[in-house]
C-alpha cells in the first residue's frame with residue numbers, strides 16, 4: 188500500500204537512486220497487530236513528522252513499513268563486514284529496510300530506517316525479525332547517548348508487531364524506526380570495493396562526501412580528505428565512548444559508520460566497576476571488543492576503510508598506499524588528544540594542561556578507581572563533590588582513601604571547576620541492571636519502568652533527588668553481566 192506522505196514531509200530515495208547496485212527494493216513483512224510502544228516526539232518534530240499522525244492507525248503502519256509514504260523506495264542496503272576479524276563479503280540488511288531520506292528542520296538529510304521488518308534477500312538463515320526487548324534497548328541506549336552529546340543514530344519509535352519471535356524462548360516481536368545521518372558503513376565501502384567496479388566505489392565516495400563532509404569536495408584530493416574526515420570523527424567518537432565507560436560490544440566493520448555516529452546497539456553495555464578488560468558480549472570469547480581495545484579496533488577498522496578507498500587515491504598504487512598510511516597515522520594522535528582533553532574536562536580542568544602534568548594525574552586516578560573496582564559513573568559524578576570540599580563519598584568508593592587524598596591535593600591545586608564537571612559527568616546512564624529490569628517488564632507488557640528510565644537518562648546531567656535509585660551503582664549481587672547477540 189502506498190499513501191500520501193504525512194503532513195509536509197517528502198521522502199526521497201537518494202541512496203536507492205544513486206547507488207542502485209547496493210540497494211534491493213523490498214517490502215516490509217505484513218504486521219498482524221501493530222501497537223505503538225514508544226514514540227520520540229521531539230525527534231518526530233525535528234523531522235517534520237506529525238506526532239498525532241504517527242500515533243494514528245496510518246502512522247503506526249508507516250512505522251512498520253506496512254504503508255509506504257509517497258516518494259519512498261524502501262530498499263535493503265548491501266554491505267560487507269569484518270565480523271570478529273573475518274570478512275563476510277555479503278552481509279547487508281537481513282532484517283532492515285531503508286525507507287528513504289527526509290530533510291529535517293535544519294535542512295540536513297536524515298535516513299528513516301526500519302529494523303525488524305522481515306526477511307530480505309540478505310537474511311541468510313535469519314528470521315528477519317526483532318523482539319520488543321532488544322528494540323527498546325536500542326531506543327533507550329541511543330537516546331541516552333544523544334542526551335550525553337555523543338554522536339549516534341536516533342530512535343523514532345518502537346512498534347510491537349503482534350507477531351511472536353522465537354529466540355531462546357518465544358518473545359513479542361517489534362520494529363524499531365531508526366534515524367541516522369546515513370547508514371553508510373565501513374562495510375559499505377568494502378562491499379563496493381569487492382565488486383571491482385571502481386565507478387561504483389567512486390559514486391559511493393562522492394555520495395558520502397556530499398552527505399557528510401562537503402568540505403572534502405574542495406580538497407586537493409577529495410577521497411583522501413574523505414578518509415581523513417572519517418578517521419577524525421571516529422577518533423573523537425571512540426574517545427567519547429571511553430570517557431563514559433561505554434562498551435559497544437560488536438565493533439565489526441559493518442557496525443562502524445562513515446558519519447561518526449554510534450550504530451547498532453546489540454550487546455553493548457556501560458561499565459559498572461571500572462575495568463579496562465570489561466567485555467559483556469557472550470559471543471566475544473577472546474575479548475576482541477573489550478573496553479580497552481576499542482581504540483585499537485577502531486584503527487583496525489579504519490585501515491579496512493583505507494584499503495577499500497586506495498584505488499581512488501592515486502593512479503600509482505605505491506603512492507596511494509603512502510597517502511593511506513599517512514592519513515591513518517593521524518588516528519592515534521587525534522584519539523589521544525580527544526581522550527586527554529575529555530578526561531581533563533571530567534576532572535574539571537581547562538583541558539590545556541601540559542601532558543607531563545595531565546598524563547600522570549589521569550593515570551594515577553584511573554589506577555585508584557580500578558583497584559577499588561569503583562563504579563565508573565558514580566565515581567566521576569561524586570568527584571565534583573570532592574571539588575566542592577566534600578570528599579567523604581568519593582573516598583568511600585576507593586580501596587585506598589589515603590592514596591586518593593594525596594592525589595586530590597595535587598588536583599585541587601589546579602582549581603577544578605565542580606559545576607563544569609557536572610556538565611560532563613552524567614548522573615544517569617542506562618545502567619545494566621535498570622535496563623534489564625525495564626526490558627523484562629516491557630516484554631511482560633508493563634512499559635512504566637522503561638518510561639521512567641528513559642526520563643532519567645535523557646536528562647543525564649540534571650540531579651533529581653527523586654531519581655536517586657537511577658543514579659546508584661548496581662546492587663552487589665548483580666552480575667557478572669552478559670549480553671547476547673541473539674537480538
Ligand code: AMP
Pocket residue numbers: 278279280281282283306309310311312313314315316317437441442451453674
Ligand atoms: P548485527 O550483528 O545486528 O550488526 O547484524 C549482522 C548481520 O546479520 C546483518 O547483516 C544483519 O542484517 C543480520 N541479521 C541479524 N539478525 C538477523 C535476523 N534475525 N534475521 C536476518 N538477518 C539478521
Ligand code: MG
Pocket residue numbers: 441442451
Ligand atoms: Mg549491524
